[in-house]
Amino acid sequence: MSVADALVDAADDGVDFDGLTVEPYRDAYRFATPDDEAILAGEELRERADSPYATNWYYWEHEVEGHGTARRAFLRWLEGGSDLGVPERYDALRDGHTRHWGELAVTVVLDAEGRRRYEVRHEDDLGEDVRKTTESSSAAHQNAERSEDVDAYTDPLEARELVKHDDDGRYRPLSTAPSLPHGWAFVDLDGSDLVETVEYIYPATVANWHREREGDLDVDHWEDAAGRQTGIYGVVSELDDDALEWAAEACCVDSQCLKRREWDRNGEEDLDVPRGDGEFPCREPCSLFVAAARKFTTLEREESREYTFELTPAEKEQVEDIVDAVADGRTDEIREADVYEGANRYRARFLRAKRMDEHGLSGTPTYPEDHEDDGDDDH
Amino acid sequence: MQALVIVGHGSHLNPGSSEPAYAHADTIRESGAFDEVREAFWKEEPSFRNVLRTLESEEVYVVPLFISEGYFTEQVIPRELRLDDWDPEDWDSDGTDADHVTLDAGDVEKTVHYCGPVGTHDSMSDVIIQRAKSVTGRETFGDAPETGDSEARRTAPDGGFGLAVVGHGTERNENSAKAIHYHADRIREMGVFDEVQAVFMDEDPEVDDVTDFFESEDIVVVPLFVADGFHTQEDIPEDMGLTDDYRTGYDVPSEVDGHRIWYSGAVGTEPLVADVVLERAADAGAPVGDAVEAVRERTGGADAAAGD
Numbered sequence: 001m002s003v004a005d006a007l008v009d010a011a012d013d014g015v016d017f018d019g020l021t022v023e024p025y026r027d028a029y030r031f032a033t034p035d036d037e038a039i040l041a042g043e044e045l046r047e048r049a050d051s052p053y054a055t056n057w058y059y060w061e062h063e064v065e066g067h068g069t070a071r072r073a074f075l076r077w078l079e080g081g082s083d084l085g086v087p088e089r090y091d092a093l094r095d096g097h098t099r100h101w102g103e104l105a106v107t108v109v110l111d112a113e114g115r116r117r118y119e120v121r122h123e124d125d126l127g128e129d130v131r132k133t134t135e136s137s138s139a140a141h142q143n144a145e146r147s148e149d150v151d152a153y154t155d156p157l158e159a160r161e162l163v164k165h166d167d168d169g170r171y172r173p174l175s176t177a178p179s180l181p182h183g184w185a186f187v188d189l190d191g192s193d194l195v196e197t198v199e200y201i202y203p204a205t206v207a208n209w210h211r212e213r214e215g216d217l218d219v220d221h222w223e224d225a226a227g228r229q230t231g232i233y234g235v236v237s238e239l240d241d242d243a244l245e246w247a248a249e250a251c252c253v254d255s256q257c258l259k260r261r262e263w264d265r266n267g268e269e270d271l272d273v274p275r276g277d278g279e280f281p282c283r284e285p286c287s288l289f290v291a292a293a294r295k296f297t298t299l300e301r302e303e304s305r306e307y308t309f310e311l312t313p314a315e316k317e318q319v320e321d322i323v324d325a326v327a328d329g330r331t332d333e334i335r336e337a338d339v340y341e342g343a344n345r346y347r348a349r350f351l352r353a354k355r356m357d358e359h360g361l362s363g364t365p366t367y368p369e370d371h372e373d374d375g376d377d378d379h
Numbered sequence: 380m381q382a383l384v385i386v387g388h389g390s391h392l393n394p395g396s397s398e399p400a401y402a403h404a405d406t407i408r409e410s411g412a413f414d415e416v417r418e419a420f421w422k423e424e425p426s427f428r429n430v431l432r433t434l435e436s437e438e439v440y441v442v443p444l445f446i447s448e449g450y451f452t453e454q455v456i457p458r459e460l461r462l463d464d465w466d467p468e469d470w471d472s473d474g475t476d477a478d479h480v481t482l483d484a485g486d487v488e489k490t491v492h493y494c495g496p497v498g499t500h501d502s503m504s505d506v507i508i509q510r511a512k513s514v515t516g517r518e519t520f521g522d523a524p525e526t527g528d529s530e531a532r533r534t535a536p537d538g539g540f541g542l543a544v545v546g547h548g549t550e551r552n553e554n555s556a557k558a559i560h561y562h563a564d565r566i567r568e569m570g571v572f573d574e575v576q577a578v579f580m581d582e583d584p585e586v587d588d589v590t591d592f593f594e595s596e597d598i599v600v601v602p603l604f605v606a607d608g609f610h611t612q613e614d615i616p617e618d619m620g621l622t623d624d625y626r627t628g629y630d631v632p633s634e635v636d637g638h639r640i641w642y643s644g645a646v647g648t649e650p651l652v653a654d655v656v657l658e659r660a661a662d663a664g665a666p667v668g669d670a671v672e673a674v675r676e677r678t679g680g681a682d683a684a685a686g687d
Contacts, residue, residue, distance in 0.1 A: 069435055157408075160401055164394055173391040175424045204429035211432070218486055220428075230454060283429075287422050288391055 003058040003114075004049035008042055010061075017061060018086055020053035034085060052090045055114025063115070064191050070210035071195045078108050078118075090114075098126065101279055102202050102258040103180040106194065118194035120201075121185035125150050130185050150185045156193050159186065159200035168332070174288050175202055176258045176278075205259070205280035212262075212281045220284035223266045229290060236293045241265065243300050244293075248273040251289050252282070255328075309362025311355070318342035318351060382415035382436035383407060383660055386427060386456055387444040387605065389420030396606045397423055399647045400444050406653035406677060412660075412670035413440075421451070427459035431487045439484075439491050440660040444647065446498030446603050448477050449552035461485035462493055474554035475499045475561040479663035492663040497647075497655040498558050498603065500662075504565045506651045509680055511542055511572075511599040514631060514643040520572050520599075538596025539573035542566060545586050545602040545615060548579035556582065559603055572599075580614060587618045590636040597632070597639045605647035616642060650678035 001009070007022065011029045015022040021032040028041045033053045040048070048054055066072040078099050079089055093110035096119075100106075105123040108116050121128075131149040153162070166172055166179040186197045198206060211217045220228075222244060226237040239247065248271050252261045259282035261275045285293070311319070321342025325331050334341045341347065359365040385404050390396035400418040408416045419430035431439060441460065443452050448470070457465035462482040470477040477495025484491050497503060512518060520540035544566070546559030559577045567575040573595050578586045589600060600619065602611045613625040621629035621642055632639035646652070654674045661667045674680075 066435065070433075071435070157405065171392070171394040173423065199425075199433060203425035204433050207429065207432040228458065230458075231450065286424075287426060291391060291422075 001062065002049065003054055004046040006058055006062055007045055007049055007054055011042070011045060015057060017057045018053065020051075020057050020086075035087070050114075052086045052114065056086045056090070059115060070207045071192065073210045073213065074195055074198070074206045075116075075191045078106055079116075101198060102176060102205070103178060104198065104201060106198070116191065118189040118191065119185060119187050120189070120194060120197055121150060122180050122182045125182055125185065128185075130187055150183050152185055152187045154186065154188060154193075156186070156189070156196035156200055159197050163201050174257060174286070176205070176280075177256065178254070178258055202258075202280070208283050209280040211283075217262065217281055217283055219262050219281075221263045221266045222285055225263070225285045225290070226293070233290055233294050235297050236290060239293055239297045239300065243296055245271055245273055247289070247293055247296050250327075251292055252276070254278065257282070307361075307364050309355075309364045311362070315351060315355065318347060322348060380414040380436035381438040381440065381665060382417065382434045383413040383656075383665070384417050384419055384430055384434070384439055384441045385444050385656060386419050386430075386441060387421075388451070389423035390608070391422050393606075393608050396608060399606050399645075399652065402648070402650070403444070403653040403656050406650060406674055407657055407670070409677070410657070410667075410670035410673050412657065412665070412667040421455065421459075427456055428461075431460060431484050431489060431491070434487075434489070437489050438665075439489050440494060440663055440665045441491055442494045442656045442659040443496040444605055444652075444656070445496040446546075446605060446647075447552060447555040447558040448472055448474055448496060448499055449554045452477065452496050457482075457493065460491065460493075462491060465493065470495060472499075474557040479659070481663075492660070492665070494659040494663050497652060497659060498605075499561065500655050500659055501565070502655045502658050503603075503646075503652075504562045504569070505680060506649050506655060507542070507544060507562055507566060507601050507603070507646055508569075508571055509651045510601050510643045510646045510649045511641070513649065513679075514601075514641050515540075515597075515599060520597075539594065541574035541576065541593040541595035541598045542572040543576050543578050543586070543589050543592070543598055543600045545600060545604075546577065546579050547604070547610065548581035562603065580610065580618070585618075586615055587620075589619050589640070590638045593638065595638070597641065599641040599643065601643045601646050604645040607645045607648060611645045651675070651680035653678055654680050 007015075011022050012024055014024070019034050021030065022045070023030050025039055028039050029045055031038050031040050031045060031048055033051065064072055064075055079093065079097060084092070090110055093108055093116070096107045096109045098105050098107040100123055103123055104120055105126050107119045109119070111117055129149045130152045132152050153159075162184050163175070163180060164172060165181065167181045172179055180201070189197060195206060208217060226239070229236055244265060248261065251257065253274060254276040257276070258278045259276065259280055260278035261273075262281045263284055264270045325334060325343030331343060334344050336345065338344050339347055355362050357363050359371070365371045385400050387397060387400040397418065397420060400420070404416050404418050407413065415434050415436050417425070417430060417434060419425050419427055421427060425433055441456075443456055445451050453467040461484045463485050464482055465480070469480040472478070472495070477499060479492055479494040482491050482493055511520070544559050544563045547555050556579065559579070563575050563577040566572065574593055576584065576592045578584050578589055578592065580586055584592055589598060602615055604611050616622050616625050616629050619640060619642070620635045621633040621640060629642070632641045654671065657667055657671055657674050661671060
């Protein structure tokens with residue numbers, strides 16, 4: 001149905017949308033926008049079909065539809081909501097209006113007919129030229145110099161495979177980890193395909209964001225989520241308050257996950273760990289957190305012991321550097337010959353050669369009681 | 380609108396674990412039988428907890444891509460989907476004949492048709508046979524007429540074809556073995572192979588000794604697992620003696636103790652599994668039109684299914 005037909009069709013029941021009002025008036029119709037008001041016969045109404053207000057109404061009410069759905073709310077949000085008037089919004093959309101969603105940049109562009117087309121890519125790849133995937137697979141292209149271009153995709157289902165591994169080829173078990181790979185762009189999508197693509201890249205984030213905006217996000221706090229676990233995960237309820245804080249600090253902060261943590265220990269006690277600044281909420285501890293918590297729980301059953309061993313001050317700092325480098329995921333960045341870095345491989349190997357033997361660090365057995373018979377003549 | 384949700388285990392460690400769910404979902408999407416088709420996982424996203432809210436459909440058919448009935452299908456999945464009125468008794472199953480039950484979910488205004496797992500559906504027998512055909516490149520097994528004359532089959536001049544269906548065993552769930560026996564018995568009765576035997580990884584009869592259980596020269600070994608992973612790619616090939624080290628690979632067929640072993644890898648990766656998923660939903664009342672035929676056609680199962 002054309003915009004003109006739709007407008008005439010809807011006029012008797014009336015239209016009231018984003019500043020556009022169309023309603024029966026005597027034998028004709030009143031067509032009103034914030035800029036203009038006119039009384040028009042049916043045929044004259046058709047002539048208003050190219051008004052931004054009319055094409056905007058048509059897009060949302062005839063193409064997107066889905067009142068009350070997360071899909072519609074997300075597509076509205078991408079345009080900056082209803083704060084801007086339609087002409088101003090159209091001005092912005094013609095040049096492409098971009099919003100960020102996790103590490104994604106989603107761009108809406110208005111085409112000549114007033115329809116929206118969407119594009120989504122890694123936010124770092126904004127501004128890169130898009131290369132058609134058919135081109136990229138051609139022999140000619142393979143011989144071409146490697147460029148910074150991004151490959152174009154149009155089928156949302158391809159997103160599943162594209163984001164499964166990070167740029168270094170490592171499996172990404174957590175979709176919202178800030179390790180989204182680069183080098184691709186989904187282009188020329190309609191609204192449904194855009195939302196589906198985002199859904200495959202960051203599953204359920206749109207749905208839970210929508211619930212939060214509607215005021216009905218159902219948060220399951222740690223005690224609820226842990227209490228529900230059975231089988232090998234039943235033990236996680238034992239994780240104590242301090243360890244839960246450490247676990248959230250380990251797994252849930254922005255450097256590890258882009259969801260904004262909305263769950264706490266329970267409805268009364270907040271965790272001290274920052275929730276994060278993400279656009280979309282985390283409504284309960286995820287399966288990765290529960291699996292990690294299971295390991296933390298069993299590790300926390302051990303009591304601390306005192307160990308005595310010797311380290312130079314530089315060696316103590318080096319141990320700290322190594323822990324930091326692993327915890328911050330920086331080991332790959334430390335250059336082969338950068339012996340000034342404590343977590344450098346040669347430095348670590350030197351430390352191991354000097355300070356570790358079959359008993360581990362500084363010759364101190366982890367379980368001294370198992371070595372009581374070893375005596376002083378042990379080598 | 381109606382949706383199909385395929386729920387699988389997934390993995391935090393193995394990126395291939397979710398691939399069968401994606402592949403079968405794509406086949407069913409292609410058939411157009413559902414307005415929405417979505418995959419959800421215990422260990423990946425969307426989680427069972429969050430999947431229902433991602434759908435716009437009011438009617439949702441949930442099919443577990445699991446092999447047996449038990450812990451996951453009876454406890455974990457219904458709990459995580461918030462099917463609050465679920466009671467395992469509703470399936471009225473003795474371990475291999477779960478059907479479907481219609482329930483409300485606690486967090487969405489939708490009707491959920493919760494189906495039994497693909498692994499215990501009768502059509503899974505067809506998939507096992509199809510898997511054997513895929514790995515051997517044969518359409519029939521042995522020269523014996525398929526009329527049920529077992530004596531004629533035993534004396535078949537080519538040495539005969541046996542089928543071993545491999546299961547995990549009882550480690551976690553007694554129904555795990557039931558599902559294996561169920562399909563082994565059904566396929567034996569169909570008379571497609573000269574011999575059919577259920578074997579297990581952690582109970583007798585063990586897959587390690589698979590050649591002891593067959594007179595047939597050729598043995599097709601089909602593990603009843605959803606996805607290829609540690610068990611199907613590493614343990615089972617080494618246990619059967621196809622290779623000393625899975626990393627060096629093995630031949631199909633491989634010669635072991637005077638038998639030729641045709642090892643197929645996980646049955647769950649066979650395209651025809653999409654048909655089982657669809658049939659589960661259809662059994663639960665999903666109006667899928669001619670999609671079942673279309674999917675069988677597409678996945679090479681038209682002949683296998685015709686035998687039912």
